[in-house]
Amino acid sequence: MAYEKELQVAQLAVARAAILTKAVFHEKAKGTVSKDDKSPVTIGDFGAQALIIAAIKHNFPSDEVVGEEEASSLREQKDLSSTIWNLVKDVKLDDPESDALLGGPIRSEAEMLDIIDMGNSAGGNKGRIWALDPIDGTKGFLRGGQYAVCLALIVDGDVKVGVLGCPNLPIDDREPLTEDMGAAASDAEGKGVLFSAVLGQGATSQPLTRRGASTDSTGVRPIHVSKISDVSEAVMCESVEPGHSSKGDNALIAEKLGITRKPVQMDSQAKYGSVARGAGDLYLRLPVRKDYIEKIWDHAAGDLIVREAGGQVTDVAGNRLNFGLGRTLTENKGVIAAPANVHAQVLKAVQEVLNSK
Ligand SMILES: Nc1ncnc2c1ncn2[C@@H]1O[C@H](COP(=O)(O)O)[C@@H](O)[C@H]1OP(=O)(O)O
Numbered sequence: 523m524a525y526e527k528e529l530q531v532a533q534l535a536v537a538r539a540a541i542l543t544k545a546v547f548h549e550k551a552k553g554t555v556s557k558d559d560k561s562p563v564t565i566g567d568f569g570a571q572a573l574i575i576a577a578i579k580h581n582f583p584s585d586e587v588v589g590e591e592e593a594s595s596l597r598e599q600k601d602l603s604s605t606i607w608n609l610v611k612d613v614k615l616d617d618p619e620s621d622a623l624l625g626g627p628i629r630s631e632a633e634m635l636d637i638i639d640m641g642n643s644a645g646g647n648k649g650r651i652w653a654l655d656p657i658d659g660t661k662g663f664l665r666g667g668q669y670a671v672c673l674a675l676i677v678d679g680d681v682k683v684g685v686l687g688c689p690n691l692p693i694d695d696r697e698p699l700t701e702d703m704g705a706a707a708s709d710a711e712g713k714g715v716l717f718s719a720v721l722g723q724g725a726t727s728q729p730l731t732r733r734g735a736s737t738d739s740t741g742v743r744p745i746h747v748s749k750i751s752d753v754s755e756a757v758m759c760e761s762v763e764p765g766h767s768s769k770g771d772n773a774l775i776a777e778k779l780g781i782t783r784k785p786v787q788m789d790s791q792a793k794y795g796s797v798a799r800g801a802g803d804l805y806l807r808l809p810v811r812k813d814y815i816e817k818i819w820d821h822a823a824g825d826l827i828v829r830e831a832g833g834q835v836t837d838v839a840g841n842r843l844n845f846g847l848g849r850t851l852t853e854n855k856g857v858i859a860a861p862a863n864v865h866a867q868v869l870k871a872v873q874e875v876l877n878s879k
Pocket residue numbers: 561562658659660662760761762763765766767788789790791810811814820
């Protein structure tokens with residue numbers, strides 16, 4: 523099968539990075555610093571980026587990576603850098619065979635910083651480029667909500683492989699979303715799911731932990747978007763952060779579609795995963811600020827996983843997301859993810875609301 527090795531490496535790399543993010547999730551001090559754009563980054567984000575890029579470069583040395591984080595602030599803050607190194611150097615998968623496939627441990631703190639900076643590809647529509655968000659939903663991660671470790675392989679501008687590790691979502695695909703899902707999340711028993719897709723091969727879910735090359739049963743299940751026919755019964759997913767997408771527009775769209783259930787708010791691409799397995803029906807992300815351009819690492823894996831599960835993903839104009847234009851989605855505004863049979867109806871309602879403003 524095409525992209526078999528890429529999928530295996532991506533799944534194991536995300537699972538290994540999630541061991542680190544889960545450890546940081548339970549710590550009070552998460553080593554948070556503020557980036558130039560005022561958004562937070564933690565020791566978990568840096569550590570996960572190092573582990574995942576190391577695994578990619580070990581297996582596919584000439585591939586490029588568009589990663590969210592960079593190491594410049596760490597080179598100036600020795601304490602922070604050594605805290606991250608102390609976490610990174612000890613992380614390994616249960617299964618030695620799988621660990622070896624990822625190239626084993628990173629050798630030194632200096633090498634770790636250089637690896638983090640290998641996420642500096644400019645992106646584009648030529649060649650093999652991985653899009654990496656080591657922790658998507660950092661604000662949720664800090665708040666104790668949902669977050670996701672996100673990795674996708676883009677070849678000549680087209681997403682071919684997508685993997686989302688969601689440590690705080692239920693393993694069970696059938697568990698309904700609850701209104702407080704995004705608020706007090708945990709990674710206790712029964713939590714932690716890994717969503718995956720390869721273009722043309724469908725989408726799956728499986729438990730995020732206790733997996734590896736020698737595990738007999740990895741519990742891989744095919745997933746599908748919901749079979750909703752009456753859109754008024756839809757469960758809508760949206761961001762927690764009011765600055766990331768317009769809740770006011772979502773409320774007007776819901777009203778137009780006759781949706782009466784309150785939207786489920788959760789951070790990160792966990793929303794794409796939830797729609798892909800039919801736990802939620804719709805994911806709407808309408809811009810708040812006209813000047814914000816979405817980043818490819820915030821959407822590449824989720825876009826493929828939803829489409830391979832039978833959904834459709836477009837921007838507010840009805841165009842597919844274009845991942846071949848660099849590090850950002852310069853041609854797209856907003857995101858609408860929905861089962862294919864209701865997407866047109868939802869898009870129409872979105873456009874009516876936006877045009878009436
Ligand atoms: N103004 C904005 N509009 C839309 N998305 C944003 C905005 N500011 C930050 N983001 C990004 O939204 C993502 C989280 O989305 P959600 O709220 O749905 O979980 C984060 O990756 C975050 O980027 P960053 O990682 O730089 O904070």
